[in-house]
Amino acid sequence: MKRLYLLVSIVIFLNSFMFAKPKMIEIKDEKNNLNIEISETLVTMKDYKEYLSERHPNKLEDFEEKKIRFTDSLLVEFKDEWPVWGISWRDAADYCNWLSEKEGYIPCYYLVETEENPKYGKVIMEKEANGYRLPYIRELLILSGFKDGLTQEKFEKENTSGLKLDPDRNYPLTVYEGKKNSYGIYDILGNLSQFCNDYYQENYDYFDYKLSLFGPETYTPDADQIYYKEPLTAVRISFGGSLSFSFEEMLQWLIVDINEVSQEYNGIRLVRDKF
Numbered sequence: 001m002k003r004l005y006l007l008v009s010i011v012i013f014l015n016s017f018m019f020a021k022p023k024m025i026e027i028k029d030e031k032n033n034l035n036i037e038i039s040e041t042l043v044t045m046k047d048y049k050e051y052l053s054e055r056h057p058n059k060l061e062d063f064e065e066k067k068i069r070f071t072d073s074l075l076v077e078f079k080d081e082w083p084v085w086g087i088s089w090r091d092a093a094d095y096c097n098w099l100s101e102k103e104g105y106i107p108c109y110y111l112v113e114t115e116e117n118p119k120y121g122k123v124i125m126e127k128e129a130n131g132y133r134l135p136y137i138r139e140l141l142i143l144s145g146f147k148d149g150l151t152q153e154k155f156e157k158e159n160t161s162g163l164k165l166d167p168d169r170n171y172p173l174t175v176y177e178g179k180k181n182s183y184g185i186y187d188i189l190g191n192l193s194q195f196c197n198d199y200y201q202e203n204y205d206y207f208d209y210k211l212s213l214f215g216p217e218t219y220t221p222d223a224d225q226i227y228y229k230e231p232l233t234a235v236r237i238s239f240g241g242s243l244s245f246s247f248e249e250m251l252q253w254l255i256v257d258i259n260e261v262s263q264e265y266n267g268i269r270l271v272r273d274k275f
Helices: 002-015 045-055 057-074 089-102 137-144 152-159 223-228 247-252
Strands: 024-029 034-039 109-112 122-125 194-199 235-239 255-259 271-273
Touching (some): 045 057, 089 109, 137 194, 137 235
Antiparallel strands (some): 109 122, 235 255
């Protein structure tokens, strides 16, 4: 009995380090000022449902029903190994905070209520925190190869080589079904675009790291917010493209502005700074 109790205790202890996140890869690149851990894949549906079941159990059923309706309309079977999508930027940030708290790290995001926007408030990024966060554009430009002038041949080799792609397919591959790049990272450009920390600012040069390692300090409001005169929420950036994107389409849609609180078809890529 004592042996059984000990075995169960060990299993529980080990499982506490295996929840709701993909494998992390350490990247140390002094030339590009990178000293981080980044997730090998995007966060999966299974990972995200575990987070919901613990953090927001009242939202889990609705989340699953929406995905089932989506897959039923496409006549495909729902897969837990798909990268999670159909969530907002703030949902992604909250997932990062939850995971940070689970592992005893300092969360990177906190909400400040504002008079101008009492419903949504303002999300502040704590750059000195050691918890999980979303990537910055600069990091993904470096790790995807775009900083050094990614070629079409390299793009196809690392993202789509040998895959039979259906141009009409509008749902992603499972996380390990694609190709990984020279850093050992899957789907950093294709399969599903991903949420980033950077604000969107019109005409800002995101390729010029000398301007800021963290992107612009202010954002350009979303056109719909201005038109409907709603309280302004921050506009962020997504990076990458869908599974069916060609190299030319990727160049055109590499960096896209997204509303912080609306539901978006982007995935979660985890990053943690190594101080």
